[in-house]
Amino acid sequence: MKSLQQISVIGMGLLGASFTLTIKRSLSSVKTIGYSHRSVTRRKARDLGVADKVLDDISDCVSGSDLVILATPISAFEEIFIKINKSLKDGCIVTDVGSVKILPHRWARKHLSTTVRYVGSHPIAGSEKRGAEFARDDLFSNARCILTKTKNTDASALKTLKGLWREIGCEVSVLTPAEHDRIFARVSHVPHVTAVALVNANDPQVLKYAGKGFVDTSRLASGPQNIWTDILLTNSENTARGIEKVITELSRLQKAIENKNQKQIERLLTNARQKRLALIKYKLNKKQLQ
Amino acid sequence: MKSLQQISVIGMGLLGASFTLTIKRSLSSVKTIGYSHRSVTRRKARDLGVADKVLDDISDCVSGSDLVILATPISAFEEIFIKINKSLKDGCIVTDVGSVKILPHRWARKHLSTTVRYVGSHPIAGSEKRGAEFARDDLFSNARCILTKTKNTDASALKTLKGLWREIGCEVSVLTPAEHDRIFARVSHVPHVTAVALVNANDPQVLKYAGKGFVDTSRLASGPQNIWTDILLTNSENTARGIEKVITELSRLQKAIENKNQKQIERLLTNARQKRLALIKYKLNKKQLQ
Numbered sequence: 001m002k003s004l005q006q007i008s009v010i011g012m013g014l015l016g017a018s019f020t021l022t023i024k025r026s027l028s029s030v031k032t033i034g035y036s037h038r039s040v041t042r043r044k045a046r047d048l049g050v051a052d053k054v055l056d057d058i059s060d061c062v063s064g065s066d067l068v069i070l071a072t073p074i075s076a077f078e079e080i081f082i083k084i085n086k087s088l089k090d091g092c093i094v095t096d097v098g099s100v101k102i103l104p105h106r107w108a109r110k111h112l113s114t115t116v117r118y119v120g121s122h123p124i125a126g127s128e129k130r131g132a133e134f135a136r137d138d139l140f141s142n143a144r145c146i147l148t149k150t151k152n153t154d155a156s157a158l159k160t161l162k163g164l165w166r167e168i169g170c171e172v173s174v175l176t177p178a179e180h181d182r183i184f185a186r187v188s189h190v191p192h193v194t195a196v197a198l199v200n201a202n203d204p205q206v207l208k209y210a211g212k213g214f215v216d217t218s219r220l221a222s223g224p225q226n227i228w229t230d231i232l233l234t235n236s237e238n239t240a241r242g243i244e245k246v247i248t249e250l251s252r253l254q255k256a257i258e259n260k261n262q263k264q265i266e267r268l269l270t271n272a273r274q275k276r277l278a279l280i281k282y283k284l285n286k287k288q289l290q
Numbered sequence: 291m292k293s294l295q296q297i298s299v300i301g302m303g304l305l306g307a308s309f310t311l312t313i314k315r316s317l318s319s320v321k322t323i324g325y326s327h328r329s330v331t332r333r334k335a336r337d338l339g340v341a342d343k344v345l346d347d348i349s350d351c352v353s354g355s356d357l358v359i360l361a362t363p364i365s366a367f368e369e370i371f372i373k374i375n376k377s378l379k380d381g382c383i384v385t386d387v388g389s390v391k392i393l394p395h396r397w398a399r400k401h402l403s404t405t406v407r408y409v410g411s412h413p414i415a416g417s418e419k420r421g422a423e424f425a426r427d428d429l430f431s432n433a434r435c436i437l438t439k440t441k442n443t444d445a446s447a448l449k450t451l452k453g454l455w456r457e458i459g460c461e462v463s464v465l466t467p468a469e470h471d472r473i474f475a476r477v478s479h480v481p482h483v484t485a486v487a488l489v490n491a492n493d494p495q496v497l498k499y500a501g502k503g504f505v506d507t508s509r510l511a512s513g514p515q516n517i518w519t520d521i522l523l524t525n526s527e528n529t530a531r532g533i534e535k536v537i538t539e540l541s542r543l544q545k546a547i548e549n550k551n552q553k554q555i556e557r558l559l560t561n562a563r564q565k566r567l568a569l570i571k572y573k574l575n576k577k578q579l580q
Contacts, residue, residue: 124501144501186492187500191507193547197539198484199562201532202476207569210477211414211434215573216506217481221566225559232555236547242491243544247537249487254533257483257526265522269515272489276511279497283505 003160004030008065010058010080012036012045014127015097016071017135020051022168025137035061045132059087067164069121070096070104074230077104081111090115093157097123099184100234101148101177109152117157120148120177122184123170130224138169142287145170146184148177171286185238186245189231193243195220293450294320298355300348300370302326302335304417305387306361307425310341312458315427325351335422349377357454359411360386360394364520367394371401380405383447387413389474390524391438391467399442407447410438410467412474413460420514428459432577435460436474438467461576475528476535479521483533485510 007023009016012034020032034051035058036042045054055061062068062084070077077096088094094116096104101120108118125143127134145165149158162172175183198214199207199221207214232239249268256264297313299306302324310322324341325348326332335344345351352358352374360367367386378384384406386394391410398408415433417424435455439448452462465473488504489497489511497504522529539558546554 144499146499183496183499186496187504190491191488191504193540193543194484194488195507196559196562197536197543198481199566200539200542200558201480201535202565204565204568206473206476207565208572209434209436209473210569210573211578213510214477214481215570216509217485218562218566219506220503221559221562222570223563225556225563228559229552229555232547233550233552236550240544240548243540243547245491246487247540247544249490250483250533250537250540252490253483253487254530254537257522257533258530260523260526262519262523265519266515268490269486269511269518272486272508272511273513273515275492275494275497276489276508278494279500280505280512282498283500288501 004066004164006031006033006065007067007069008033008035008062009051009069009071010035010061010084011071011076012041012050012054012132013071014130014132014134015123015125015139016069017045017048017050017132018125018137018139019069019071019097021135022137022140024050024052026168033061033065041132048132048135050132050135058083062092063087064089065092067093067095067161070094070098073227074098074100074104074234078107078111081107085112085116088113088116092116093161094118095121095161097121098234099188099231101146101180103234105148105150105177117154119153119158119161120146120180121161121165122146122148122180123165140165141169143170144288145172146180147172147174148180149174150176171288181235182238185235185242189235189239190242190246192220192223192228193232193239194246294356294454296321296323296355297357297359298323298325298352299341299359299361300325300351300374301361301366302331302340302344302422303361304420304422304424305413305415305429306359307335307338307340307422308415308427308429309359309361309387311425312427312430314340314342316458323351323355331422338422338425340422340425348373352382353377354379355382357383357385357451360384360388363517364388364390364394364524368397368401371397375402375406378403378406382406383451384408385411385451387411388524389478389521391436391470393524395438395440395467407444409443409448409451410436410470411451411455412436412438412470413455430455431459433460434578435462436470437462437464438470439464440466461578471525472528475525475532479525479529480532480536482510482513482518483522483529484536 009020023032032051034054042054123145125139165172195218199218299310313322322341324344332344413435415429455462485508489508
C-alpha cells in the first residue's frame with residue numbers, strides 16, 4: 001500500500017467511521033482524514049477518535065490525499081464530486097461505498113477531471129445500527145466487496161483499490177456497473193421492497209400474531225428509509241423489473257393454491273427449497289454466514 | 291390437571307415428541323402414549339424414551355385416553371379421525387397442533403362422535419429441525435398457543451386444554467377457526483409463499499451475490515415442502531387473498547419506483563418501518579423474541 005499515504009473519507013456514519021478505524025488499526029502508517037457536513041457528527045467522530053483528523057471543510061479534507069472515499073447517501077455523490085474536484089491532487093483515486101453503481105460512474109465521468117481516477121466500490125457490510133458510535137474495525141472482515149469498472153477505468157487504480165479492500169479482509173470481485181446494478185437489484189433491492197410490501201399488506205392488529213418467520217422475512221423493512229429511497233431511486237429500472245419477476249412468481253403460486261394443484265405447489269416449493277439450500281451451502285463454504 | 295390422566299399423541303415428529311417429553315417432565319403423574327404410522331419412527335421414539343409407551347396400533351394408542359393430540363401433517367387428520375373414533379372413550383378431548391383450523395374443525399364434526407370433544411390448538415413453536423431426535427422439553431416455553439372454538443365447542447374441554455397449554459409455558463389466546471385461518475394466512479402462510487417467490491425469481495448465478503438480507507428474507511423457503519403444501523392446500527382461499535394484497539403493495543412500490551416518486555417511496559418505506567418497529571417493541575415486551 002506504498003502508493004496510499006493519505007486517505008480521506010467523506011461521511012462519518014457507520015461505514016465511513018468503520019473504514020477509517022479499520023485503516024488506523026491495520027495500516028497505521030496511512031494518514032486518515034474524515035469529514036461530515038454535520039458539525040455534531042464531526043464532533044462525535046473526533047471524540048471517538050475514529051480518524052487521525054476530522055476537518056470542517058470538505059476541500060481541506062480531500063486536499064493532498066491519494067484516495068478519497070464517499071460514504072454518504074448516494075444522492076449526495078454528484079454534488080460532492082462537483083465540490084471536491086478542484087481540490088483533488090493529480091492521480092488521486094476516488095471511490096465510494098454506495099449500493100448502486102451506474103449513476104456514480106456517470107457522475108464521476110461528468111464532474112471529475114481526467115487526472116482523477118474513479119473506481120466504484122460496494123462493500124457488502126453494514127448493520128441495522130447507524131452512526132460513528134457503532135464503528136467497528138472488523139466490519140469488513142470476511143465481507144464481500146464488489147469493485148466496478150468501465151472501459152475508461154484506470155487499471156492501476158483498480159489494482160490498488162483491490163489490494164486495499166483485500167488488506168482489510170474483503171473478498172473482492174469486479175463487475176461492470178450495469179452487471180452490479182442488475183444483480184444487486186435482485187439480491188438486495190427487490191428483497192427490501194418485498195419486506196416493505198409484506199409489512200404494508202398487514203394491519204397492526206393482525207401483526208400481533210406474527211411469529212419468528214414473519215419477523216425474519218420482514219427484517220429489511222426496518223432499514224433507514226432515506227438511504228433506501230436513494231437506492232431505489234438510483235436503481236429504479238432494475239428494481240422495477242425485479243419486482244415484476246417476484247409478482248410473476250407470486251401469481252404462479254397464487255394460481256396453484258387457488259386451483260389446489262398439489263403437484264404444482266410441491267414443485268414450486270421444492271424448487272425454492274433446493275435453490276436456497278444450495279445458496280446456504282455456498283455461503284457456508286465461503287464463510288460468509290457468520 | 292386432575293381430569294387428564296392419560297394423554298395420547300399421534301405423530302412422533304419434533305412437535306409430537308416434544309409434547310410427550312414436556313408432559314413427562316412437567317406433569318409426571320400423567321401417562322403419555324405415542325404412535326407413529328412408521329415403524330422406524332416408533333423405534334426411534336422408544337429408544338429416545340420421549341413417551342412412557344409407543345404403541346404399534348393407533349386404536350390401542352388412543353384407547354382409554356383423556357386427551358388425544360394429532361401431531362401429523364394436516365392432510366392425514368381426516369383419515370385419523372375416522373380410524374380412531376370408535377376407540378375414543380366418552381368425554382375424550384381431541385385436539386391437534388396443525389397450522390390451519392377451519393378444515394380440522396369441519397372434519398372433527400363430520401367424523402367424531404358427539405360424545406367426543408374437539409378443540410383446535412395451534413402452538414406457534416417449531417424449528418427448522420425435524421424428527422423426535424430434536425425433541426425438547428422447552429419447545430413450548432414462552433410460545434404462543436392459539437385455541438380455536440366454534441359455537442359447538444365444549445366449554446369445559448376448552449378450559450382444560452387452556453390450562454394444559456398454560457401449564458407447559460404457553461400464552462394462550464382463543465379465536466374462531468375462521469379468524470385463525472385468516473390471521474395466520476397473513477402472518478405465516480403468505481410470508482412463506484413470498485419467501486418462495488423471492489427465491490424462484492432468481493437464478494443460482496445471481497444468488498451467489500446474496501448477502502444476509504436475502505438469506506433472512508428467504509429463510510422460510512427452506513421449510514419442508516410436504517408440510518407447507520398441506521398448509522397452503524388447506525388454507526387456500528385466505529392465502530390466495532393474502533397473496534393478492536402483497537401483489538397490490540408490490541405494484542404500488544413498483545409504480546412509485548418507476549415514476550421516481552421520491553415522496554411516495556419515502557412514505558411507503560416509512561409506513562413499513564414504523565409498523566415493524568411497533569411490532570418488534572410489542573414482541574419484546576411479551577418476551578416472544580428470544
